[in-house]
Amino acid sequence: xxxxxxxxxxxxxxxxxxxxxxxxxxxxxxxxxxxxxxxxxxxxxxxxxxxxxxxxxxxxxxxxxxxxxxxxxxxxxxxxxxxxxxxxxxxxxxxxxxxxxxxxxxx
Numbered sequence: 892x893x894x895x896x897x898x899x900x901x902x903x904x905x906x907x908x909x910x911x912x913x914x915x916x917x918x919x920x921x922x923x924x925x926x927x928x929x930x931x932x933x934x935x936x937x938x939x940x941x942x943x944x945x946x947x948x949x950x951x952x953x954x955x956x957x958x959x960x961x962x963x964x965x966x967x968x969x970x971x972x973x974x975x976x977x978x979x980x981x982x983x984x985x986x987x988x989x990x991x992x993x994x995x996x997x998x
Contacts (some may be wrong), residue, residue, distance in 0.1 A: 918944045926967045937974060950974050956981070 918924070923941045928946055931939040938951045945963075948970040952960035960977060964970040 920946075923948070923967075930967060930971070934974065936978075939970070952981075953979065954981075 898930060920943050921940060923946075924943075927939045927941040930948075930950075931937060936952065936954050938953055940949045940951075941947075947963045947965060948967055950962045950970055950973070960981075962970060962973045962977060964973060
C-alpha cells in the first residue's frame, strides 16, 4: 500500500489555519552594531563586528600579520584601547625588521 503524505506547508502554516502574512524580523543590539560599524569606518585596517550572541565586540586586522590578529572586548572603549596597542606593537615589529639601525644592532 502506498501512503500519500499531505504536502507540508512551510513557515507558520498549519492545516486548517490561515497563513500568517509574515514573520516579524528583529534586529538586536542596534546601538552596539552601529558603534561597531562606525569604528570600522573610522579605523582603516580593521574589520569590526559585534556578536549579538556573544555580546562582544570583535576587531580583525586586515593588514598582513604573521598570524591572524583578532581582538575581543565587552566594550567599544576597551576594544579601541586594544586596537591601539596592537597597532603600536605591529609598528615596532615592522621597524625592527626593516630599519637599518635595528638590523645593525642585531649583528
